[in-house]
Amino acid sequence: MSYFPIMLNLDYKKVVVVGGGHVATQKVEALLVTKANIIVVSPMLTATLQHYSQLRKIQWRNKTFEPVDLDDAILIFAATNEETVNDQIEQATQHWQLFMRVDNNGRMDFMNPAVVRRGDFVLTVSTSGASPAFTRQVKQQLSEQFDDSYEAYTSFLKNGRQAILEKFEGEQKRRAVAALLEPQVLQWIQQQDFEQCENYIQQLLEGE
Ligand SMILES: C[C@@]1(CC(=O)O)C2=NC(=C\c3[nH]c(c(CCC(=O)O)c3CC(=O)O)Cc3[nH]c(c(CC(=O)O)c3CCC(=O)O)/C=C3\N/C(=C\2)[C@@H](CCC(=O)O)[C@]3(C)CC(=O)O)/[C@H]1CCC(=O)O
Numbered sequence: 001m002s003y004f005p006i007m008l009n010l011d012y013k014k015v016v017v018v019g020g021g022h023v024a025t026q027k028v029e030a031l032l033v034t035k036a037n038i039i040v041v042s043p044m045l046t047a048t049l050q051h052y053s054q055l056r057k058i059q060w061r062n063k064t065f066e067p068v069d070l071d072d073a074i075l076i077f078a079a080t081n082e083e084t085v086n087d088q089i090e091q092a093t094q095h096w097q098l099f100m101r102v103d104n105n106g107r108m109d110f111m112n113p114a115v116v117r118r119g120d121f122v123l124t125v126s127t128s129g130a131s132p133a134f135t136r137q138v139k140q141q142l143s144e145q146f147d148d149s150y151e152a153y154t155s156f157l158k159n160g161r162q163a164i165l166e167k168f169e170g171e172q173k174r175r176a177v178a179a180l181l182e183p184q185v186l187q188w189i190q191q192q193d194f195e196q197c198e199n200y201i202q203q204l205l206e207g208e
């Protein structure tokens with residue numbers, strides 16, 4: 001199966017996670033970086049999910065699954081440990097809703113990659129279900145290769161690019177955007193020498 005990778009904006013959209021165990025907790029934690037309206041349907045919750053419920057970060061429906069729980073959901077996670085319950089959730093899903101089951105059986109409209117976040121810089125890894133353990137290993141390697149300094153670096157690139165787009169056009173713009181990637185800049189950021197970065201941007205904007 002060839003999946004289509006995408007970055008989804010879930011803000012203010014309804015997402016339903018059925019199940020409240022270890023895997024459901026992983027899915028909810030991945031969703032919490034968004035402003036999705038997260039509903040968890042399960043008679044049991046992990047301590048972590050109980051905590052999120054108390055903080056009103058998720059809405060907990062303390063019950064077993066019923067089809068009505070899926071109303072208006074854009075994403076649905078069947079995250080129970082019961083294959084028959086996951087089957088019922090799959091059957092109750094409308095054709096327009098995006099559905100996945102954590103047991104990777106039956107209908108899979110999407111699956112989750114492993115994610116390393118450094119601010120706006122987002123690295124994702126997937127083996128399309130072939131080996132989640134290998135995915136995790138590569139994620140670990142990437143998180144070491146791209147440490148926290150890449151958050152500030154991406155922020156610098158974003159602000160620098162914005163300033164260049166406001167000032168230049170055509171070939172001049174193209175050259176200035178390419179010059180932002182000068183490797184020295186990353187070193188300055190890693191040394192927390194933000195003044196050098198600022199001087200560098202000013203030089204680019206003056207067209208030197
Ligand atoms: C990336 C990550 C994101 C996340 O979970 O959100 C994720 N699995 C992670 C970890 C992980 N999962 C499992 C292990 C134990 C080692 C092993 O079994 O290999 C480990 C490793 C660990 O935890 O150390 C077991 C497992 N996973 C699935 C099944 C069902 C099956 O395949 O039958 C079983 C067997 C259950 C059983 O044995 O009964 C299915 C899926 N897991 C996926 C994603 C999707 C495919 C992603 C891909 O291939 O790249 C897919 C298809 C659906 C989905 O869940 O989206 C997360 C990274 C953690 C991180 O970020 O550090």
Ligand SMILES: NC(=O)c1ccc[n+]([C@@H]2O[C@H](COP(=O)([O-])OP(=O)(O)OC[C@H]3O[C@@H](n4cnc5c(N)ncnc54)[C@H](O)[C@@H]3O)[C@@H](O)[C@H]2O)c1
Nearest residue numbers: 019020021022023024041042044064065080081085102103
């Ligand atoms: N995708 C992955 O990364 C991954 C990793 C490991 C395991 N798995 C799969 O995920 C499944 C769940 O694993 P887990 O560790 O979270 O299990 P778990 O036992 O910790 O949690 C299962 C949850 O399902 C809930 N549940 C059971 N019946 C329900 C119903 N009728 N309605 C609502 N909720 C119901 C339970 O209350 C519980 O909260 C495993 O059986 C396995 O197939 C997937």
